[in-house]
Amino acid sequence: MAGMELTPLRPWDDFFPGAERFAKPDFGDLTKWNNRVISNLMYYQTNYFAAAIAVFVVVGFLNPFGMFLGGTVVTLVFVGSVWAGENKVMIKNFKRKNPTLFVIGVMGTSYFLLSLCGGVMVFIFGITFPLLLILVHASLRLRNMKNRLENKMEGIGLKKSPMGVIMDLLDQQEEKMNKIQDFIEGKLKD
Structure with a gap:
């Protein structure tokens, strides 16, 4: 974790500008949609963390034990799935x-385990709702030049951030790194 930087909190008018900076994703091109989501997750990560923490605090205040239980279960399931993904080739592939299906599987497993403990409402409002808000924003927010530049710097290893670590655990950074490397090699050949 040495050299990890927390990205700055983006101003409100950049994070949530007018309607012209939002557009419906192209559902026919899942790769393009995935790249938009990943880029926005990387660029606005501090804003997303702040929003999620605000929801966690509100729900945690209303039901502290349920929020602790929900957070613990989701964390253990995520860590277990990442471990399985690193040690089992089929899961890694x-x-x-x-x-997206991997994250849905983690959330579905967490939901099932929490339903056994009676913590479903805390799961829905404290964990799933902030993730849904983040996914909706990341899917609809168009990228700008600053967003693309920051993501390229992270992709080639000039910077490291908490969301970059999460993307590495989900095996999403490697694809971006390969695309950047192919782009650079293509430019060097020209």
């Missing part, structure tokens, strides 16, 4: 090819 699935995770790399279907990151």
Whole structure:
């Protein structure tokens, strides 16, 4: 974790500008949509963390034990799935090819385990709702030049951030790194 930087909190008018900076994703091109989501997750990560923490605090205040239990279960399931993804080739390939389904699987498993403990409402409002808000914003927010530049710097290793570590655990950074490397090699050949 040495050299990790927390990205700055983006101003409100950059994070949530007018309607002209939002657009429906192209559902027919999942790669382009995935790249938009990853880029926005990387660029606005501090804003997303702040929003999620605000929801966690509110729900945690209303039901502290349920929030602690929910957070613990989701964390253990995520860590277990990442470990399985690193040690089982089949899971690693699935995770790399279907990151959204992988996250849905982690959340579904967490939901099932929490339903056994009676913590479903805390799971829905304290964990799933902030993730849904983040996914909706990251899917709809168009990227700008600053966003693309910051993500390229992270992709080639000039910077490291908490969301970059999470993307590495989901095997999403490696694809971006390969694309950047192919782009650079293509430019060197020209």
